[in-house]
Amino acid sequence: MALLINDKCINCDMCDPECPNEAITMGEEFYEIDPARCTECIGHYDKPTCQSVCPISKCIIIDPDNVETEDELLEKFVSLQGLA
Structure with a gap:
């Protein structure tokens, strides 16, 4: 799942x-x-760093329009890093 920054x-x-x-x-x-x-x-950290540093509660959420499995996210990481 990709994340989404809301209003x-x-x-x-x-x-x-x-x-x-x-991103x-x-x-x-x-x-x-x-x-x-x-x-x-x-592929980088144990949890999303953007959520960790955001001072606003529930500002960065799971994007319901971009649901992905952990395996799909790992494949995307490998592709983005040029490791495939």
Whole structure:
């Protein structure tokens, strides 16, 4: 599952530099996560770093439109890292 930054985002800039996949960018109103690049930090960390550093509760959530299994996220990690 990719993650999603909702409209609770205050654009604090905490999440963007923490993303190891460079999936987070500034959108028109607030930060956004590219589901094609988000692996929920699988392959990098034990849990998503963006959620860990976000000061707003429930601002970064599972994206219901981009549900993926852990195996699919790991495959995406391998592909993004050029390991395949």
